[in-house]
Amino acid sequence: MADLLRRVDVSYLGECDVPEQFLDVVREGWTTSASGARVLSALAAASSGTFFDVVQEEYSVNGRGMIDYDLPASGHEREEALLRRSLAYCFACLDKASEQLGSNSVMAYVSISAGGLDEDTLTANVTFCGDHPGLPSYVQDIESYREEALMELLPGDYVSLLEASQA
Numbered sequence: 248m249a250d251l252l253r254r255v256d257v258s259y260l261g262e263c264d265v266p267e268q269f270l271d272v273v274r275e276g277w278t279t280s281a282s283g284a285r286v287l288s289a290l291a292a293a294s295s296g297t298f299f300d301v302v303q304e305e306y307s308v309n310g311r312g313m314i315d316y317d318l319p320a321s322g323h324e325r326e327e328a329l330l331r332r333s334l335a336y337c338f339a340c341l342d343k344a345s346e347q348l349g350s351n352s353v354m355a356y357v358s359i360s361a362g363g364l365d366e367d368t369l370t371a372n373v374t375f376c377g378d379h380p381g382l383p384s385y386v387q388d389i390e391s392y393r394e395e396a397l398m399e400l401l402p403g404d405y406v407s408l409l410e411a412s413q414a
Contacts, residue, residue: 248359248396248397248398250396251326251330251359251396252330254323254326254327255326255327255330255331256327256331257330257331257334260331260334260335260338261335262335262339264331264332264334264335264336265332265335265336265339266313266314266332266336268314269311269313269314269332269336270339271289272287272289272290272340273336273339273340273343275287275288275289276288276343276346276347277340277343277344277347277348277353278291279348280301280304280308282298282301282304283301283379284298284301284304284305284308284377285305285344285348285352285353285375285376285377286304286305286308286309287308287309287340287375290308290309290311291308294307294308300379300382301377301379301382302376302377302379302382302383302384302385305353305374305375305376305377305385306356306374306375306376306385309374309375309376310372310373310374311372311373311374312370312371312372313329313332313333313336313370313371313372313373314332315328315329315370315371320368321367321368321369325369326359326369329359329369329370329371330357330359330371332371333357333359333371333372333373334357334400336373337355337357337373337375337400338355338400338402340353340355340375341353341355341375341400341401341402342402344375344402345402350402351378351401351402352377353375353376353377354375354376354377354378354385354399354400354401355373355374355375355399355400355401356373356374356375356376356385356386356397356398356399356400357371357372357373357397357398357400358371358372358373358392358395358396358397358398359371359395359396360372360394360395360396386399
């Protein structure tokens, strides 16, 4: 992920980087499910099923692939747009979570990896989970991920992210 951050300009992220469908999710905000999971309200309404714990509920309900149908099939423009969209969406959701649920109530996870039918198309996924003592976290050892670029973000990480991208 560090290499990707050095190649992509992540300064001045804002609502203009978030696809409209995802802005609607941000605007609806967060809720806490009956089991205690912190979920995005708009996504919870469209979700059903049973989960073995609140961590699984959070990453399942909150997880989404980033919109990419309007992007070129490959290249720097795709890479930059996917990362900027994903990060802008994450920080908007994290800000809303801080307002509604308290600071550091959830963490965001952005993954960038090869996907598609032939595993040759860059894709991005975003999800959110809280820290639940006594339960395993969504990502156990972030440094062990080799098949994808993975980043964990807290609400205040934007400044650190800018510094890392300029290193």
